[in-house]
Amino acid sequence: MTTADRLSDVFAALADPIRRDMVATLAEADATVTELAEPHDVTVQAISKHLKVLEEAGLVSRTRDAQRRPAHLEADVFGLLTTWLERHRRLAEERYRRLDAVLASMPDDPSSTPLAERATTTHDHPDDRTTP
DSSP: OOHHHHHHHHHHHHTSHHHHHHHHHHHHSOBOHHHHHTTSSSOHHHHHHHHHHHHHTTSEEEOOBTTBOOEEEOTTHHHHHHHHHHHHHHHHHHHHHHHHHHHHHSOSOGGGSHHHHHHHOOOSSGGGOOOO
16 A cells, blocks of 8 residues: 555544544553443444544554453554645745745835736726736
């Protein structure tokens, strides 16, 4: 599976608020399906399906501990998300810096710009307009 596919699976898995809440719970400690279902008004079977989606995305793994099958958060997947988010954050910041530079180079008086002069010029007749 490519990184892009894996990233898509992780974002899709985290798109659901119940699954995001399950991830938050698992960030604190491993938990069983029953424990994950407690705060939600859904069936244990529904939580099992949500857990399966998280497992398929690589966010969660399950182990066997005697009769218990606790779910465990795979925190290394967050490194993938963090790398992707950080790259796009840097790109957005660079665009904002370029925009700031353009805005800083503009005159403080908007009426002194050619665009403002054209916008305030009135024409009584369409034939009186000249092309810029």
